[in-house]
Amino acid sequence: MSIQLSITEVCEEIRHLRDAASDLLDPSAYGVLSEFERSLEAIAWTKPGHATDWKLSREQPLKTNVSNGEFCCNNKRGAHNCFAKITSIWSITPVDPVRRQRITAFQVCGKASVHVELFDESGMEKEHALGSWRIELGDQSAPGCYFHAQILAEKDRTDRPFPHSLDVPRLPCYLFTPMAVTEFVLGELFQDKWKSPQRQVLPAIKGWARIQRSRMLKIFLWHIRQSQSAPGSPWVHLKASIPDADWFVRNNLDLKRPESFLKN
């Protein structure tokens, strides 16, 4: 079994990003994200062990607005007017509540993939793909590291470079939830707008930051733990490791208390 996350926290993550990034997302995003949140809330009504595909579907992807070359920073303009479509599928199941009486967390129990595709806004009816990548969670038997990104190599792709038959490299990464990946995309496509001080003081960004800070800290603490305890090459050890299932729902990990996250 893979990692667990808090249902409430991930729902809040969706709401905060929906509010904080509303000017950079397509108008359809409001409904798409509301549905995405609702379908996660419904996980609490299923039984532990029952797998559900929680997804942003290809039919109703999360779309960004068009970036008019704003993927360069300091007011420089890039050569493309482009936008992103984000789809995802996470196979998840509710976590059996042991002490608490109600379901508060879910666990990844199968595929966990967020797919980002960039398109040229050419004004023509057909969308022109500029590139794509996927952020995925591996499993214990997978050859790559647990949190990883793959360039192209999507199913049925035969074109080179990166046909589906070549599923390397699996680049390490640390942003993995659909919304965290979305923030990454927005930060790339709208360099100046996303980091603008006016946005960073929004209440929604503050709520967003609280969740991301805690999760990033946990992921870095896990990397520190794996690096510290690696018998040989840290990378080889990291590549073969997955976090304890409850790592991201623990409340006792503390940067100031190394014993809380390091191995004895």
Next chain:
Amino acid sequence: MDTTKCPTVLVLDDQAPLLSDEINNLPPDLAKCFRVRGPEEATDADLKAAHLVLVDYKLDEWKENNTSSGLCKYVPNGLALTAILQQRAISSAHPVAFAIHSAHLPELTDPLPHEPRLHLLSRICNIDWAFEKDDPRGQEIKYRQIVSLAEAVCQLPDAWPRADGEKTRAKAQKLLQINEALPWAVQTWSDVERARPPLDELVQRVHGLLFLRWVLQRVLSYPCFLLDETWLAARLAVTRASLRDALPVGLSDLFGPVEYTGILTAFRGKRWWRMGVEYVLWDIGGKSSLGAHELRRLLIEKRGFPLIPTESLHPVVCLDTDFLPLEQLYDPSEAVRILPDDWPPYAEQAWTTIQVALGDKRMNGLVIEADRPRLDDLEQAEVQ
């Protein structure tokens, strides 16, 4: 819920005999709830017996008042009288609500139409509600609504729990009729909490009246954890008219178990628990969350409800210039988000159509900054 108390409404009106006649023409079960008094004849005992005090706004025919001299003796209108009576009622053994009853509400809400802004007017004037004397819905409907407010006051405890979070929460859940045994109850309570119910120090002083006001003015007046027909139609992505048609032929039964039955349930029409609706949809969807396409196919083709899908898969409710929901539901690409005064942050997003925003300066000014570029582009295109 205490259903043994008989709700009593004290009506203070400078034309008491006229109003008495009007009330005496009501069905007896309704008329018995009212005690009509002129301002001069009302007594402490009347106030003590009342659950709701209905005060006329214009008191021009109150002769004794008109001849009073001195700054502190003259009562300019019903709102001023209400403020005095509210202070007297604080020492009452049970909660007492106050409402204005007037034929002059438009003067108070000008320039906005009064009907959709009664909750705002009440909030600004520190009263619980305002009722129109010549209610276009008919007098009996109005008086039943008034009694339903008094009934809600009866349901409040004489004393709100003090400094006991568990008891307070239990009291609130009882008033809202949240059954903890239901599978969607926990999430519903989270929804309620997000709407910031007054549960602690504010509400204790006034016998829970603030809780009642919160339901009246901040919950039933906005789409949040309770959905009315309009917002239910948007959730199902079907037209409002078809939802109205489908409710009496079975759809009402489908959502019956998640209909709101708590305090003030009869005050402003049917409402459904947002989370309960989600649970029903999840349940009939084979215990999985369906997309709009599949959901509508299930409801229309398999269940046979006469629902008509909207063009949009995620339609939004748009407000007109009077802040009333437009009959048609719109795709977000045809709409912009607005921030009407007082719209709570926990409520569903408020929208208006691009057309309305472009055609009305006031609505245009309410469009949120993030959506303004879309309007500006269209405005420029129109100019060119």
